[in-house]
Amino acid sequence: MTADELRKKFREFFEKRDHSWIPSASLVPENDPSVLFTTAGMQPLAPYLLGENHPKGHRLANIQKCLRTNDIDRVGDTYHHTFFEMMGNWSLGDSASKDDIGKNGYWKKEAIGWSFEFLTSKKWLAIPKQKIAVSVFAGDKDAPFDKESYNIWLNLGVPEKRIIKLPKKNNWWGQVLGPCGPNTEMFFWTGKGIVPEVFDYQDKRWVEIWNNVFMEFNRKVKECDEDGNPIDYYFDRLSQKNVDTGIGLERTLALLNGFDDDYRTELFWPIIQKIEELSGKKYQENKKAFRVIADHMRAIIFIILNGVIPYNKDRGSVLRKLIRNAEDKAIELNYKEPLFLNKIAQTMCINYKITDVKFKKIVQILNNELSLKKIYSEAIMPKINKRMRILERYINKELDLKEGADCKWLKAAFINPDKDNGSIAAGKFAYHLYNTNRLLKDKFWELLDDTLKVVINKQDFEKGYILGEEKFKEISRVGAEKKFKGGLADNKVETTRLHTAAHLLLAALKQVLASNIEQKGSNITEEKLRFDFNWPEKLSPKQISEIENLINEKIGENLSIKMEEMPLKEAKKIGAHGIFLDRYGDRVKVYTIGDGDQIFSREICGGPHVKSLSELGHFKITKEESSSAGIRRIKAILE
Secondary structure, rough: HHHHHEEEEHHHHHHOOOOOOOOOOOOOOOOOOOOOOOOOOOOOHHHHHOOOOOOOOOEEEEEEEEEOOHHHHHHOOOOOOOOOEEEEEEOOOOOOOOOOOOOOOOOOHHHHHHHHHHHHHOOOOOOOOEEEEEEEOOOOOOOOOOHHHHHHHHOOOOHHHHEEEEHHHHHHOOOOOOOEEEEEEEEEOOOOOOOOOOOOOOOOOOEEEEEEEEEEEEEEEEHHHHHOOOEEEEEEEEEEEEEEEEEEEEEEHHOOOOOOOHHHOOOOOHHHHHHHHHHHHOHHHHHHHHHHHHHHHHHHHHHHHHOOOOOOOOOHHHHHHHHHHHHHHHHOOOOOOOHHHHHHHHHHHOOOOHHHHHHHHHHHHHHHHHHHHHHHHHHHHHHHHHHHHHHHHHHHEEEEEEEHHHHHHHOOOOOOOOOOOOHHHHHHHHHHHHHOOOOOOOHHHHHHOHHHHHHHHHHHHHHHHHHHHHHHHHHHHHHHHHOOOOOOOOOOOOHHHHHHHHHHHHHHHHHHOOOOOOOEEEEOOOOOOEEEEEOOOOOOOOHHHHHHHHHHHHHHHHHHEEEEEEEHHHHHOOOOEEEOOHHHOOEEEEEEEOOOOHHEEEEEEOOOOOOOOHHHHEEEEEEEEEOOOOOEHHHHHOO
8 A cells, every 4th residue: 555545545534424624734833832843633723622613613634744853862763753644533522513513523432433444444454353452541540441442442342352451651642731631542463473362562563553532631730839830730621522543654554565664665765775875885784874864854854844944942953953863874874975965855855746946945954054063063072072071080080070160061961979970970971962962972982081981881871871861851841841831722811812912913013014024933821922923134122112002002992803714715815814824724713803994913813812902901022032044033921
């Protein structure tokens, strides 16, 4: 089966079951501060999972382009990817009125039954039933055992020995905050010979293929520390129950074609062959390097096509890391072709039918970044060498970490001078250099003094490296939770007010600066609004004052706010402005601020919004700065 055939079958199956097909949303989320990229198909649907009416109705399906970097260090095995396509179907509420738009929602019986039918029916994927096993949520203090799903699987003919009960870490899905709930996962037997009678989920020959999430709960902050960081949570029942499923295109395609390696499928194999040609190396002997290059280059291309450029923060830093990782692996292969990554990009663009104009943009960004990497390496290596000398002094007990400015680099590497021996400290420091400067472990060893290589215990070194990685992930998690204290996923009053203010800000920018101003990104929490837009220079104090005054004038006039649902063509015809139009489909919501001759803003948007501008209070710009080349950033609050 080809990738296109699989995509077609999935769409046909769910359209026959009254699902409306929605296009893939942008990789860059709209007004969602919880993540830098779209990580799952449900993410753009968060407002609708919380009760907003979707213009397409209660049953939806699509194939969403996703990007995740939480497992970036695991890329190089047979199935972990940064960029991937997620096939999914949703039910927005299982008790919708028949008078509502679209068909009624559904719940566990339908969702599980359809998943099983699509996988095993001869008309669809024709996977032998004896090769399927499943897991369900075992239950804990927050939620009970998912007995309903368990019984549904039994009734479908799955043997009891092939159904396993697992805890929250395995069978619960949700982001930091927002909609969440128990899930049931389907596994496919990839081993040879007779399928084991008993399902052992730790046996890697059982590969997860589909995940059905039953969103019954809403995870909320219960308590914060003095700095406002969440430290405790609670689970509230959602007003509507939702179904959210996901089946990975790449993995499913590999399994259907008898591969135990995603990179053998048509989505990757032409790229693997191109790497062989350009490097003179064989995939079979260099699997990890080949896989990282193929995976990362696919992610790089789609990130760039979604308007992101390399930068030292946020999305730009992820793109930069991916490019430099791919280049590092290319160097490992001692590639023969100077334009190695460009040639890989060209092959991918041909495979994905990307235009020459867009390809040239990708190449330009790649070339600029690789030139910067060379300059960066030349500048940073002397600093790294200096820090290595400091590390050697510490290991040789010539340095007291409690004293001296030089020690800050070791402390930054999460070294505990009271507990860490020299080998563990070296491991933590090695991870720090990898994470901050892309210095690989092998290069770390090269820079170490020969006498230290004898002194350092390799087992403790590896332990320290893992501890450094775990500490960094913990810091990142806390940072994400601090960042995600609002956003559209929880529809808080403060967030809704600032979301409405963002519409006023865009309209004011168009009036004060230029009519061609476009929103280039935003991040809205319950505390502040961050808004990116195209403009070539720093705003003057006068311009900032004019923007603030215009917005506050409109708030003072208490202009009306009206929401209408209409076809996308009609929305464009009446002049409604919108970004990320591909996420909405052919029927959209249009929010108009003002009426008659006093229309101030008219935007295509999923919401949420206040009912009256009088709810906003006073609009205040707190900062105006550069976001990236040609992009300015405004930060604002409501007082």
